[in-house]
Amino acid sequence: MGRRAALLTAAAVSALLTAAGALTAPAATAAAPKAVAAACGEGSYQAEAVLSGSTWTARRGGTVVHTGTDMRAAVQAAINSLTAGRTAKERVVVRGSGSVPAASRISLPSYTTLDVCGTINVTGTGSGDQAPVYSRGTRDIEVQHLNVTGSPLYGVFLRNVQNATLGQIDMRLSSGLGVRIDNRGDTSQWTRNVRIDSVYVSGASSHAVETYGVDGLTVGTVTARDVGESGLLLNQTVNATVTKVDAQNAGTGTGYAAFRMANRNGRVGSSYPTNIRVGEVVARGGGRGVFCVSESGGAVIDRVTLSDTGNNAVLIENCYNVTLAAQSGTITGGGEVRLAARSEFPNNKDITIQNLTVTNSSIRENPCGENTNFRNITLVNSTQSVC
Template identity: 70%
Template sequence: MRRPHRRSALLAAAILTATGATAGLGAGPAAAADCGALSYQSQAVLSGSTWTSTYGGSTVYSGTDMRAAVQAAVSALPASRTSKQNVLVRGSGSISANSRISLPSYTLIDVCGTINVTGTGSGDQAPIYSRGTHDVEVAHLTVSGAPLYGIFLRSVYNVILGQITMNLSSGLGIRIDNYGDTSVMSRNIRLDAANVSGASSHAVETYGVDGITIGTVTARNVGESGLLLNQTINATVGTVDAENAGTGTGYAAFRMANRNGRIGSSYATNVRVGTVKARGGGRGVFCVSESGGAVIDRVDIADTGNNSILVENCYNVTIAGVSGTVTGGGEVRISSRTEFAPSSDITFKNLTVTNTNIRWSPCTGTNNVVTNVTRVNSTLTWC
């Protein structure tokens, strides 16, 4: 087995230390090794135009179909296993948008190459798909083309996503939800780094997740949000870095919606974000629809086409816990719709706001505070 590159391992360890690890998952192979550096029980390897899949020295597939080769390598692992076994994919190829590679429980996949998604499809198809499973890991993955979803995970727990890169022409990058059984949240999820460009929807989206640690989401020219958390609790995010996310829309570099951060009927702080950086696009930060329980330590927002920051019907939200700058773009605003309780316990602090205004309107809600905010060519309209 090839030894991991020491510098890469140390860098990954530093990132993990800075962002924290989801309880029970540990550092994991994705955080510690370069692509192809683990030991593998099963492999799908491209030579010329032929994929050959092997398990235990036996060939389980030979042909030109990348999806069939990878699925054969995955399916060759013992169905009765009770710990992770590893699958190596070495080589690049294409699969249909109307197909998927399905990962069962106790499976790690390491894709050293690019999966290019072609054609059209419908439903929950994705080059990497897992539903109703646990102890699944995607150590490395690069996706191009036009998937419906790059990664689709439904009703899962104990999941690690390592180094994920998607250079897309449409689709949604990573979706993690609990729609298989909404009475039970997906849980214990870790995403080390997602770098997504060109998606027509969100770069990364969660819905119905309890316990997620995200290192970095880098979004470039995506149609909707960089990172969207819906009905997700106990979340820790290192950095959201978005350029032109949701241009011409109300989406944002970082968005919380649909009672995100609400535990029971309360909003104790349980969503913690290190940095949100936004350039252009729709909004910088958007909290909406009875979400809250969140602290964003640092913001760096400039030239958004919609609100730089909009907090609408949210509760117990602090921006910025440490420091932040907002330059140009739309207003920094607290707002409320009539169908929900008004925004309350919102704090804007430690900010320098330049060439855009700060406004609380309508004048509903309580304990909304502006403190230690420097305004440059900026008016303050407060209730």
């Protein structure tokens, strides 16, 4: 029987059952199929940079705006050929792979979409805020696909931007920081409305993804492998939703964590309403699993799976209104679950640790926080010393 016939038959059965009184509620509407991201380079665009042999050619429509062997120059020429003063996004597609010096940038102005169908290999050394993809003081920018290798200072650097989207980002690095998004050029203004769909970072010497001074952040998945510091680090970021952080060997030998919140992250005004929501944190090896520090909070982490961390599996230090394992969690081996405080900040307050199975580890609270709750904790060859 064909698909259409099968659907009609199901509908007919539902109608008969309803008429007979077997159904007391309306039939559920079938879920719409999940949208599939377009393949790199598909769809309309206003300019492109294309590699043929060893020559890059940048075109705007039928007009050639650049030819040469320098990938960065060709991509920048394609971007610069877009409509001046535009107030709607225009798109540049890059077709080919090449090298870009670490001490240089491909800069995105406002209302620009970049789709890189190839790999940017970053070579040499540099200093400052250079990055193969860079934007500052702009709005409505988007990077749909990007693959980076080599040794960038930053793979992507966005500062004081609004309405920024990163789609499918893959970085296999030998040093540097993966994605940095901040407001440190003008701290009187938040960077606002940032979306990150999927980021994979390996080999970075610093963080896979770091934010500072962002209001409005939506993250799909951050996957970190063998990075020197954190998988995802949120500094002074509010109104954030993260689906998953998946880290292996993030911050080995350091105090960094698969997921870290610091520098008053989650603080809204002078309080900590719940505004940081994390679906899942996975940490295998590395430094810490989850780390909240320096007057951060307002966070709920639904699920954790933390194993064999070299430092604390969890460290909550001078944080407020934090719930760990709101739904479920396992901690196996590695460092302890620790609630602590430094004297220069107010002590922990309104911390809830629940729904955890802790195996071959320990839970310790010292000093005692205010309104700390431990619920539904299963200890397997583990100890608990709390207030």
